[in-house]
Amino acid sequence: MMSLSLIIKREFNAKVRNKSFIVMTFLSPLLFVAMGVIIGYLASLNNSDLVKVAIHDKGSLLKADLKNDDHRKFIDLSAMPLDAAKKTASEEEYEGIIYVPQVDSLSKLSTDVEFISNESPSLELVEDIESVINDKVTKSNLKTLGFDYDKIEKAKADAKVHLSKFSGEETVKEAAYIKMAVGGLAGYFIMMFVIIYGNLVMRSVIEEKTNRIIEIIVSSVKPFRLMMGKIIGTSLAGILQFAIWALLGTVLIVVLSTLLDVQMGGAAGAVQAAPAASDNVATVLLVELLKLPLLTIVLSFVVYFIGGFFLYSSFYAAIGAAVDSETDSQQFLLPIILPLMLAVYVGFFTVINDPHGTVATVFSMIPLTSPIVMLMRIPFGVPLWQLVLSISLLFATFFGVVWFAAKIYRIGILMYGKKPTYKEIFKWLKY
Known part of the structure; x- marks a missing residue:
C-alpha cells in the first residue's frame, strides 16, 4: 500500500503543481463569466440592428x-x-x-x-x-x-396558476429554468472533467511507456497499483479544482444575496414570499436557486465525478497502455466518448422535459450514462432509493471494468512497436 500512496502523491503533485492547472483553476470561472457577458452583449447588438x-x-x-x-x-x-x-x-x-x-x-x-x-x-x-x-x-x-x-378580446381571461408543493412550499415557473440550468451545467461539467482528466491519465501512461520509464517502475510496483495510483491521484486533482470552483461559487452567491437583499438563512417564509412580492427577475431566480438542494447537488457531483472518472479512466489507462502514441489511440476513444455524448443528448432533450420519465430514469441507472443524466435529474428531485441504486451500480461496474482494464494495462505497458487491434486486446483479457 505504501507504493500505491507514493504513486497517488506523485500523480497528484504532478497535476496540481503544473502551471496550466493553477492558471485554468482560477481563469476558467472568469472565462465562463466573460463568455456569458459576451454572448449577452452580442445578442443585444443583434437586437439593436x-x-x-x-x-x-x-x-x-x-x-x-x-x-x-x-x-x-x-x-x-x-x-x-x-x-x-x-x-x-x-x-x-x-x-x-x-x-x-x-x-x-x-x-x-x-x-x-x-x-x-x-x-x-x-x-x-x-x-x-x-x-x-x-x-x-x-x-x-x-x-x-x-x-x-x-x-x-375583453372577455378573454389571463390565467396564472399558483405553483406549490405538497409540503406547502410555494414556487414559481422560473424555478424550472433554474433547475434546467443547474442540472445542465452539472452534467456538462462532469462530461468535460471526465474527458479532460481521462486524457491526462492516458497521456501520462503513453509518456511513461514511450520514455521506457514504465519498465523501471513496474519492476518495483504491480501494474494494477500503478494504474490505480494514476487514476486516484488525477481524480484528487480534479476534486481539488472543483472544490475551489465551488468555494468561488458560494462566495458569489453570498455576495449576490447581500446585494439583492435575499435571506439565505432560516427565514424560509421570507424566501418563499420573495417571488410573490418581488418583480425583480434576478431576485426571483436567486431565491429559486437557494431553494435547490445545493448540498445534495455538490455532494452528488463529487460522488459521480469520482465514480464516473474512475470508470472512464480505467478505459483511458487501458488504451494508453495498449498504444504507443496519441495518434494510435483515436480508434479506441470513440466507443468511450459515445456514451458520454448520448448521456448529454438524453439529458438536454429528455431529462429537462420529463425528469421523472422512463427514459430519464433508465439512463440515470446505466453506469456509463448515470454520472451525467442523474446529475441533471437531481435539481428536479430524485427519490433516495434511485440515487443509492444508481451510485451502487456505478461503483459496482467500476470494480468490474477496472479488473478487465488491469489485464489490458498489465500486458499493454510492455508492448512496443505493434499497433493493437480490438481482436488483439480481447486476447489479452484471457491472459
Whole structure:
C-alpha cells in the first residue's frame, strides 16, 4: 500500500503543481463569466440592428397592421409595379418584400401572402407576419359570423396558476429554468472533467511507456497499483479544482444575496414570499436557486465525478497502455466518448422535459450514462432509493471494468512497436 500512496502523491503533485492547472483553476470561472457577458452583449447588438422590410400591398389589406418599432421598419412600395419593388428591395438590401395580392376575401390572405427575399428570413420575422395575418383574418371571419371581436378580446381571461408543493412550499415557473440550468451545467461539467482528466491519465501512461520509464517502475510496483495510483491521484486533482470552483461559487452567491437583499438563512417564509412580492427577475431566480438542494447537488457531483472518472479512466489507462502514441489511440476513444455524448443528448432533450420519465430514469441507472443524466435529474428531485441504486451500480461496474482494464494495462505497458487491434486486446483479457 505504501507504493500505491507514493504513486497517488506523485500523480497528484504532478497535476496540481503544473502551471496550466493553477492558471485554468482560477481563469476558467472568469472565462465562463466573460463568455456569458459576451454572448449577452452580442445578442443585444443583434437586437439593436434596424431591419428594413418592404411591403407591396395595393389593396391596403395589411400595411396598416404592420407596425414599425425600434428594431423593424416597414417601407411601403405599393405605388411601384411589383417587379420594380422587388428590384428596389434587393438593391437597398432590405430583409425582403411582403407581397400581398389583391383578393376578394380576406380569408385568402392566410394562404396567398408571399415573402420574397434573397436569403431565408429570420424565423421571428416570419412568425410576426403570420401573427398579423392570423389576427386580420380572424377578425374578418368573426365579423362575418356576426361576432364582435373587441368584446371577445375583453372577455378573454389571463390565467396564472399558483405553483406549490405538497409540503406547502410555494414556487414559481422560473424555478424550472433554474433547475434546467443547474442540472445542465452539472452534467456538462462532469462530461468535460471526465474527458479532460481521462486524457491526462492516458497521456501520462503513453509518456511513461514511450520514455521506457514504465519498465523501471513496474519492476518495483504491480501494474494494477500503478494504474490505480494514476487514476486516484488525477481524480484528487480534479476534486481539488472543483472544490475551489465551488468555494468561488458560494462566495458569489453570498455576495449576490447581500446585494439583492435575499435571506439565505432560516427565514424560509421570507424566501418563499420573495417571488410573490418581488418583480425583480434576478431576485426571483436567486431565491429559486437557494431553494435547490445545493448540498445534495455538490455532494452528488463529487460522488459521480469520482465514480464516473474512475470508470472512464480505467478505459483511458487501458488504451494508453495498449498504444504507443496519441495518434494510435483515436480508434479506441470513440466507443468511450459515445456514451458520454448520448448521456448529454438524453439529458438536454429528455431529462429537462420529463425528469421523472422512463427514459430519464433508465439512463440515470446505466453506469456509463448515470454520472451525467442523474446529475441533471437531481435539481428536479430524485427519490433516495434511485440515487443509492444508481451510485451502487456505478461503483459496482467500476470494480468490474477496472479488473478487465488491469489485464489490458498489465500486458499493454510492455508492448512496443505493434499497433493493437480490438481482436488483439480481447486476447489479452484471457491472459
